Amino acid sequence: MLIALIRPLGSATADVVGTSLEDVRTQLAAHAQPGFDLASAPVRMLKGEAKMEATGTFRRVDGVEQIEAEDMASLEAKVPEGWQMLSVRRA
Numbered sequence: 001m002l003i004a005l006i007r008p009l010g011s012a013t014a015d016v017v018g019t020s021l022e023d024v025r026t027q028l029a030a031h032a033q034p035g036f037d038l039a040s041a042p043v044r045m046l047k048g049e050a051k052m053e054a055t056g057t058f059r060r061v062d063g064v065e066q067i068e069a070e071d072m073a074s075l076e077a078k079v080p081e082g083w084q085m086l087s088v089r090r091a
Helices: 020-030 072-078
Strands: 002-008 012-017 036-038 043-045 054-061 064-068 083-090
Touching: 012 020, 020 036, 020 054, 020 072, 064 072, 072 083
Parallel strands: none
Antiparallel strands: 002 064, 002 083, 012 054, 036 054, 043 054
């Protein structure tokens, strides 16, 4: 028997402009939705201004569930559309 942990896929983005890295971080934190963590936020300086711009990408991290099957092919077939398999262990 194989047991897998699965989670729904999901992502969101937010564009912010700030005067410092701390300002950018604060603004991105305000955009975080429940169940999502900030995965990346590359920062670019704005040309001719004392400001920076960042696009934050948030990835879903909640909604973990467990599924079971006798073999890997059956386990993979049980993963619903829009979900990802996180780990597999043998029972």
